[in-house]
Amino acid sequence: MVEQLQSFTESLPELLAWFGVLVAGAVPFVESYFGSVIGVVAGVHPAAAIPVAILGNAVTMLVLVMGAGAARGRLASDEPTEPSSRRRKLRRMFDRFGVPGVSLLGQSVLPSQITAAAMVSFGASRSAVIGWQLVSITLWGVAFGLLAVTGMTVADLG
Structure with missing residues (x-):
C-alpha cells in the first residue's frame, strides 16, 4: 500500500x-x-514534507488565534455561560502550566488550533500564544517527520 501511495504521489x-x-x-x-x-x-x-506540514498547521492556528482575539473583545461584555467540561479541563491545564506548557503538551490532547484559540479566550497574550504555538508546531512536526523518515529507512533495510 505504501508503494502504491508513493508511486501515485x-x-x-x-x-x-x-x-x-x-x-x-x-x-x-x-x-x-x-x-x-x-x-x-x-x-x-522530508525537506519539503516537514516544513510544508508545519506551514499548513501554523496558518490555521494563526487564523483561529486572530479570530479568537477578535471574538473575545466582542463577547467580553456578554453574560458568562457555563463552560463545558473540556473547556474547564483546558482552563485548569492553562492555570497550572501557562502558555508554554499548554502549547508544548496540549497537542497530545487537543489540536493546536483549539488550544491556541482557548488560551486567547482565557486572556493570554496573542503574541505569546502565537510564539509558543509556532515553537510547538515546529517541534512536533520535525519530531514526527524524522520518526517517519527513520521508520521508512528501517522498512527499506528489512
Whole structure:
C-alpha cells in the first residue's frame, strides 16, 4: 500500500503533492505531526514534507488565534455561560502550566488550533500564544517527520 501511495504521489506534479501535505497539516487532529508523516510516507522529500506540514498547521492556528482575539473583545461584555467540561479541563491545564506548557503538551490532547484559540479566550497574550504555538508546531512536526523518515529507512533495510 505504501508503494502504491508513493508511486501515485510521484505521478503528481510536485506542487500538487506539496499542496496535499499543506492541506493535511492544516486539518485539526492531523496537524504538523501527522501531516509530516503523511508527506514522508507518500514519498514527498522530508525537506519539503516537514516544513510544508508545519506551514499548513501554523496558518490555521494563526487564523483561529486572530479570530479568537477578535471574538473575545466582542463577547467580553456578554453574560458568562457555563463552560463545558473540556473547556474547564483546558482552563485548569492553562492555570497550572501557562502558555508554554499548554502549547508544548496540549497537542497530545487537543489540536493546536483549539488550544491556541482557548488560551486567547482565557486572556493570554496573542503574541505569546502565537510564539509558543509556532515553537510547538515546529517541534512536533520535525519530531514526527524524522520518526517517519527513520521508520521508512528501517522498512527499506528489512
